[in-house]
Amino acid sequence: MNSFGEYLRGQRENIGLPLRKVAAELDIDTSILSKIERGEREATKDMLPIFSKVLERELKEVEVKFIIHSILAQFSGLKHLKDGLNETLKSL
Numbered sequence: 037m038n039s040f041g042e043y044l045r046g047q048r049e050n051i052g053l054p055l056r057k058v059a060a061e062l063d064i065d066t067s068i069l070s071k072i073e074r075g076e077r078e079a080t081k082d083m084l085p086i087f088s089k090v091l092e093r094e095l096k097e098v099e100v101k102f103i104i105h106s107i108l109a110q111f112s113g114l115k116h117l118k119d120g121l122n123e124t125l126k127s128l
Contacts, residue, residue: 038073039075039105039109040079040101040104040105040106041072041073041074041075041079042073042075042104043101043105044073044079044091045073047091047093048091049090049113051092053090053091055070057090058087058090058091061086061089061090062086062087062090062123066124068075078106079102081102084098084102086101087092107121115117
């Protein structure tokens with residue numbers, strides 16, 4: 037599975053946006069965005085609406101990709117991950 041950063045890079049490149057334009061919209065340095073795309077730094081949930089707008093993607097799609105990556109990055113390999121996720125869903 038691709039990382040969230042790889043997803044972002046793919047979407048950005050698909051529409052031909054330079055790294056600096058996306059970074060400017062986020063009000064961050066291009067080196068920070070580059071690190072996010074390479075998986076060396078994590079995006080924040082506050083960035084998601086901006087990514088959605090700039091990358092011309094539905095917010096739901098961006099959020100779902102972010103959630104999937106966040107869960108797998110932190111909890112992948114836990115024996116009872118599915119049970120924990122099911123219990124979490126019940127509490128939402």
